[in-house]
Amino acid sequence: MKQLFLVGIGTGNPEHLTLQAIRTLNEVDVILIPRKGESKAELAELRRDICSKVLTNPLTRIVEFDLPTRDAALPDYVQRVENWHDRIAHIWAEALAQTHSPKEKVALLVWGDPSLYDSTLRIAARLTPTPKITVIPGITSLQGLTAAHAIPLNDLAAPFTVTTGRQLRDNGWPAGSNRIAVMLDGECSFQNIPQQNIQVWWAAYAGMPQETILSGSLAQTSPLIIETRKKLRAKHGWIMDIYILERTP
Structure with missing residues (x-):
């Protein structure tokens, strides 16, 4: 079973990371970084910057993937978001499948904290097979x-x-x-x-x-x-x- 660590990274400032978050990022095998298109390229770059500043483990690999956009044609907001989360979960599953071992530790960097108006935990619950999930809290906006x-x-x-x-x-x-x-x-x-x-x-x-x-x-x-x-x-x-x-x- 893969272990998925959802690491709160605050609002993008590397100094917002807790010691627990830094230790976790250096213990995992893979860090997944989402890309949200050219208009939000700075968001991925901020995640890369955080990794460059706190990673000391040369064996940690960084895997990037593209996130889908919401289907604006659907009039129902909740259904629009639910469909979007399904698509994200599918992409996460594909990214997780590319890792080398089923027992690898994988981390996702989450803006703020996964507990506050963030859908990372709901998306992770859609993954099949379900990984063991560990949350590392972060500073919120x-x-x-x-x-x-x-x-x-x-x-x-x-x-x-x-x-x-x-x-x-x-x-x-x-x-x-x-x-x-x-x-x-x-x-x-x-x-x-x-x-x-x-x-x-x-x-x-x-x-x-x-x-x-x-x-x-x-x-x-x-x-x-x-x-x-x-x-x-x-x-x-x-x-x-x-x-x-x-x-x-």
Whole structure:
């Protein structure tokens, strides 16, 4: 049985790797690196850079593979993602089959941590035969955001909610908390909620050299976030951003 290590690598900064992650990468036989097309070539390059900085084992091999894109023709979002995950699992299986021994240890580098709005574990569960899976936790973009702004994630003795841009856009402000963290928002969904009496803390590429942060009242900062995000995406070909909203009761 192959052993598959899902290694959280933080937000792309090699210094975000834990000692456990570095040790694991030097103990595995193969590291799989996905390629996401030319527009996101920098993502694969960041993974290569991490490997070049932390690998000391000359026997560790790096195998790269191409990831499929989602089928935009399907109107149902959940089905679109499910089909995409099936295709990714098939490609993973092909990549795993190319390794030299059925007992080899294989690692996948996972942005942030596999536990937080990441589908790596769900995709790995589709593999047949199922490998033995070990998760090495990593720093999340949420931690990178709060560190960049030097703020706590929660207010004193108060709950917070982690949600997605799609949920905010379709369902509005989540009930139960006045502070929310919004991930996976490619459409600046804060535009779809009342913006008065709301504070925003926003970060793109949190923890990376190109980190960019903005904060202030949402009503005043919203246009600047939208414009900054557009420019950064055009410059780098991709963007990972996250933000916290706090509503004054």
